[in-house]
Amino acid sequence: MKKQNKSQELGLNLILQELKENPYRKFNLAFSLMVIMPFLVFLYILVNRLFSFNILIGNIGAILLLSLFISVCGFFIGVTILKNILNKIIAYAAQAKHSDQLKSTFVATVSHELKNPLTSIKTNIYNIFAGFTGQINAEQKSVLELCNSTVERMTRLVNDLLDLHKIEAGMVDVRRKACNLAQVAEKQINELLTLADKKSIRIVRDFSDTALCIWADEDKLARVMNNLLSNAIKFTPDAGTVTIKIYPVDKFARIECIDTGYGITADNLSRLFNKFERLDTVKEGTGLGLAISKDIAEMHRGKILVESEVGKGSKFILLLPRDLRIKKR
C-alpha cells in the first residue's frame, strides 16, 4: 500500500470504515494458521520420535529436502503474489470510491455555483422587464428579452450537463412504475403545442392502444418523448406534420416520432447521438438532448433508432421493454 497516493488512501479509509474491519488482518491470520499447522505437525513428529535422520540420506533424502525447499519457497511466493493482488484490488476499489465522492461533490458544486447566479440573473431580468424597478422602453425590453433567452440557454445547458454527468456516473435512480404511454405522450404534446402552433405544425396522434403501459420511470420517459417531439417540431418547416405513433410489438412498446422535416444526411446520422454534437444545420440546443435520451433508453434496457431521408423527414423509434419485472438479468 506504500505506493498509493493521497486520494487512494482517502478512498481506502472510506472502504475500511464501511467494512468496519481491516481485511489485511484476516488475510494475515489465515496465512499464519497455514504456517502454524505444518509447524505443529513437525513438532509432534519430533516429540514422539517418529522422525529418523536416515530418511534424509541418499537420493530419496535429496528429493525430500528439495521438495521441502520448493514447498517453503512456493509458500512465500504464493503469499507475496496473493498479497499483491489483494493490494491492487483494494487500491482500485479505493480509487473508484474516491472518484465517486469527487463526482458527487462536482455535481453539488456545479448545481450551487451555476444555478444560483442564473436564478439571480433570471429574477432580476424579470423584475426590470415587468417594470418593477421603473418603466423601460421597447428597445430596452427587446435587449432584456435577448438576455433572458441567453439565460434560458445556459440553464438548459447546465441542467443537461448535470443530467448527463449523473447518468454516466451511475448516480441516477430509475424509479419504475406502470406508465401509460399515451398519457405521457399527450402531456408532452400539450407542453409543446405553443411551439408547434407558432410554426403551424400539425401534431397527429396515432395511438393503436391507448391503454398500453410499460414499467418505466415516468419522468425520464417524459424527458425522452419531449426531446424527440421538440426536435421534430424544431426541424420541420412551417405547416409541416409531426406524427407520434405508439403500438406494442411482441414484448416491446414502440414509440415513433415521425416528422416531415429537412431530414438528416447519412454522415450526420452517425454523429447524431454523440455528446455536444450539433449538426451543421442546427444552430440551437445544447447538443446533449439525444445523448441523454439514448442513455435513458438504455437505462430501461431499450434503444433509440433513427431513419431519415433528406428532404422528406425523419423517424425516431424508441423501443422499450414492456415489463422489466418479467425479464430479470
Add this chain to the structure above:
Amino acid sequence: MENHPAKRILIVEDENELLLGLSTLLKAQGYLTIAASDALFGISLTHKEKPDLIILDLGLPAGGGFHVLENIKSSTITKGIPVLILTAQQGVDLEEKLRFMGAVGYVRKPFEPELLLSQIRDILNK
C-alpha cells in the same frame, strides 16, 4: 400590481443578488418582505417576526436550510408558518424528505418567477 392584503414573507437566502431580486418581485406584488442571509438569522427573524410565509434556501451558511426547517417545525410557536423551499439541490428523495420535515412546497432553481408567484399565492390563500 395586484391587490393583496399585506402578507409578510421572510426570505432566507445567502445569494445577495437573488435576495434583492426576490424582494423586488414580491414587493411589486404587494407583499411585505423581510430578509435573512444565513440560517441563524433566519431562525431568529422567524421567532421575532412570525411571518405569513418563509421562502427558504437549503445551502445556507451558519447551519444550513435543513436546520432552519427543523427548528421552525419543532417549535410550537412557529410550526404553523408555511415554509417554501427554494433550492438548486436535487435528489431522488429530496422532495419527499422536505415534505416529511414539514415544508409546504419545493421550487427548484432556476425557477420561472411566475411559477414561484403562483405557488406563493396558492399557499397564502389556503
